[in-house]
Amino acid sequence: MRDLMISEAEIHGCNTDSEGKHTVNNEYDNKKFFEEYAKMPRSIDGLLAAGEWHQLRPLFPELSGKCVLDLGCGYGWHCKFSAERGAAHVLGIDVSRKMIEEAKRRNADDKIEYRVCGMEVYEYPENTWDCVISNLALHYIENIGDIFRNVYQTLKPGGVFLFNIEHPVFTAGVGQDWIYDREGKPQYWPVDNYFMPGERHTRFLGCDVVKQHHTLTQILMGLLEHGFVIDAVEEAKPPEEMLGIPGMKDELRRPMMLLVRASVNR
């Protein structure tokens, strides 16, 4: 149940980005959700605690002297990684004021600018960025086709769009949870309404969270239709060394994340 001390405005209100535009608020500005998110291993230990990092990291292009945009940057781990890899300028945007405050506190760097801004309302200046990253944020976006079009326009020729989105098998999961047996062990992962994209109401970290389901065709063909060349597609599997973590072996039973690297060939 939601903490009743959290005001309605805090849960359903609007943020204003640096340009005064209103952006949709999300669960990450809900105090209770934010505190629970802070307890996750990836929030405490960063990229090395993220099950997908061993697959995402090799997909990064050369970043030395490059300009990098991170959509839904959260605590800014990938911004910091990009700066450490030699990026000349990094912009991390996130719709959550709390996440941006945390990014500035944990992952500040002279090369990084953090901005409260929804990715739906960012201006996407033409031919500006060498690399656009988005890790685990695109499944909050209803119309990812619009994002693909904007990212294509804002990338320079040869630029790379690298993202990790919740896998369609995961977002089409019924309540995004297993069916359990009598002992409480996961029996199987139910998938339903796969070809009906759109809102999915889920429980995550003890809170109601709205996500958006997109089919595999929408994601991959969406990229191709907007002009991208697809360089790599991967489905996240935890590395050997993480399989001892409780529940991690179950991550081999269905895909949770889809990693894609696409580039601009103009």
Ligand SMILES: C[S@@+](CC[C@H](N)C(=O)[O-])C[C@H]1O[C@@H](n2cnc3c(N)ncnc32)[C@H](O)[C@@H]1O
């Ligand atoms: C699971 S977190 C991932 C954060 C970060 N990319 C990482 O991998 O550590 C999802 C992030 O997406 C942000 N987000 C959700 N909807 C967004 C939107 N419309 N525009 C920008 N950021 C958004 C959330 O505020 C949150 O910080």
